[in-house]
Amino acid sequence: MKVLIIPSWYPYPQKPTAGRFFLDQAIALSRNSNYEYEILNWGQNEYQLQIRHPFAAVSKIVNYLTAKTETRNITPNLKEIKIPHLTWTSRLFYGNIKALVKKLDSLSRPDIIHSYVTFPAGFLAFRLAEKWKIPYIISEHSGPFPFPEYVIRNKVSKKITLPLHNASAVLAVSRFLQAQILSSCSVQSIVIPNLVDTDFYQPADKEEGKCFSFFSLSILTYAKGVMDLVDAFALAVQKGLDADLYIGGDGYLRSKIKQKITKYHLEHRLHLLGYLTPQQALEQYQKCDCYILPSHIESFSLVLLEAMACGKPTLATDCGGPRDIVTPETGILIPPKKPFLMAEAMLKMKENINNYSPARIREICITNYSPPVICKKITAIYQNILQK
Template identity: 30%
Template sequence: MRMNVFVLPSWYPSARQPMAGLFAHDQAAAVAAVRPGWRVAVGGWGHLDGALSLRDLRANARALAWRWRARAGWRDVDVGGALLHEHLTPRLSWTLALAGGGVRGLLSASRANLRAAEARFGRMAVLHAHVGFPAGWIATRLAAEARGQGRRLPVLLTEHMGPFPFPALRGPAGGLQPALRAAFEQADATVAVSEALAQTLHAHGLRCDAVVPNVVDDTRFAAVPTPPARTAADPFVFLTLGTLVPAKGMDLLLQALALLPPSLPVQLHIGGDGPEREALQALAASLGLQSRVRWLGALAPAAVPAALAACHAFVLASRHESFGVVLVEALMAGRPVLATRCGGPADIVGPGDGALVAVDDAPALAEVMQALVRGERVIETPATLRERAVARYGRAAVGERVAALLEGLGAGP
């Protein structure tokens, strides 16, 4: 069955923001890879490149400069033998708390992108939106416009938001903004990326028809070697990756590191940047951790395999994760993982993969870190960790599941 699929992401990677919305890009690439006869088009408006800020004047200057230079048009991207067809109609956006982030302009841009895709490839069979607002709301508006023209254009909505909902999308008395609720009510099928997120959707009275995890491009980690050999005196290296914001729990991780015995040879590599960097570095200094912590700065996706190759285990101390892509990347690199029970990680970390601990429990995290360093936990071999992760989250596995959902909608009545 040959189909045309139009993808609407709420965030999407760019040269300046390579990690933003990577989940939407990778899932679209996976679908294109498992269905080589399909046309998979992605509509964008510039996303974070054109995002204005209420507080950061330099960010506003960058966004305005980007808008001045940006031009509408196509970019065909080779994603491992398959093609993604990306169409840009540039628009500025701003915080969701202020007039919905300029969503009417984003709807106009998405309408132009859809028209460009259909002019090039013919009618789209299905829309796939990532995140209920703005993309989910936009997709259901486009579907309603299509119905007004006498045609069926079904919508698959995949929710990634965490924590759900974002504060700006909360309605009165802790409910949901009407536009976000409408996206779920009007979509033809809805998906969550973890069981924990599905339960949260149900708690808000929203339906969730399936749980399909985020996809991870397993080819990126196929060449990562086994963990570096070490003697008893060599440091055991933990790696963590994430934006340096409170939700990622980097402060908790530093506190756990400080609880490890000084005689235990351990290092922590921290990959990421963000508004909490100076505060976290000050915390590390106050805890006497200067010799135990290495700050890697922000890492582009291409640099992640090398960072994983240099570590023995991965640790994620987040206070909330709707999924946890970095955990899957570590497992695909053959590294055991330690994480908090903060949502998505509970789906990912199973027996033999590492350990889960409670959120904000530094002593418990320190205990499992120490046990891992001393070889006191039963961990599968690197090859087994990789094989299991690829079977559950690799491009072929997740791409097939998403493609099947899209086929079911595209072949509907």
């Protein structure tokens, strides 16, 4: 069987984490099955032009003009096919995605297409499958679904509905996202969660004598709840919490967070770590006592799995996807946008930390989210579709 994987985002040298999950899952699929895989890289991020960044757009155009079509083997049965293509906002001529179909005439016909996120990848899969007369599936990850740019006068764009209604299967990463797809597009989907690399994310020996600490990793935006987290931590400290908070990631709220740190006199308690590589993030997961997720909405939450794989309990907002992940055995769920309740949960977590078993938390993660488990579910979908 030959599978063409089409991700909506893809890593490149200037942004190695952009779409990294899609590439990681493709690698995991290749290592956990004997099928032949190809992953399409058209420069999803690398050659995407944005009006609000005109100077960067000029640089991207220059890079595009010198880019070459090429292939490389990532694993013995996973090949990356790079076919450079300029794209832009989907509001203008479908973001130039329709033109990409003609560029892909050189590709050999696969047996099935697996696309990640309905637009642009799912839409491209729809067009290619129509041309090749083969089935395709869509794995949806977006949160919220659909993105506001695809809703016009309360009606979901055909860029979303056409691919979804014609797919042989639609996969959703959580029950929350499954419900959103059904309510907005009247499409049934199958819940298959994200996977986490449980070989990379592993527990480490606990440092003795260190202060209790919480860790959070995200883009510093309002939607990720980082301002709520800072307020909650300040409240908890006022109530007697003796702990440190480490926040990884960067974003436009960094300066506002610094102002709050000064306002609340948390200079020696709240630590902004900035951008973290996967290795640096792993070290923070291993060092912390609890991972905390303050988001307002998440279709899933891979960071919760990464923390669990390291044996850490999690404190998360009940903002969608986390509802499938966090249980009383692995952590605490609280309502989003409620700093007071988050502060209470932080105090409760520290008080009851010894009731959580790191070994059991990791076991639950491996049983439900490890690569062999998730890849088996995905490849079963391929088989069922091709046997019809």
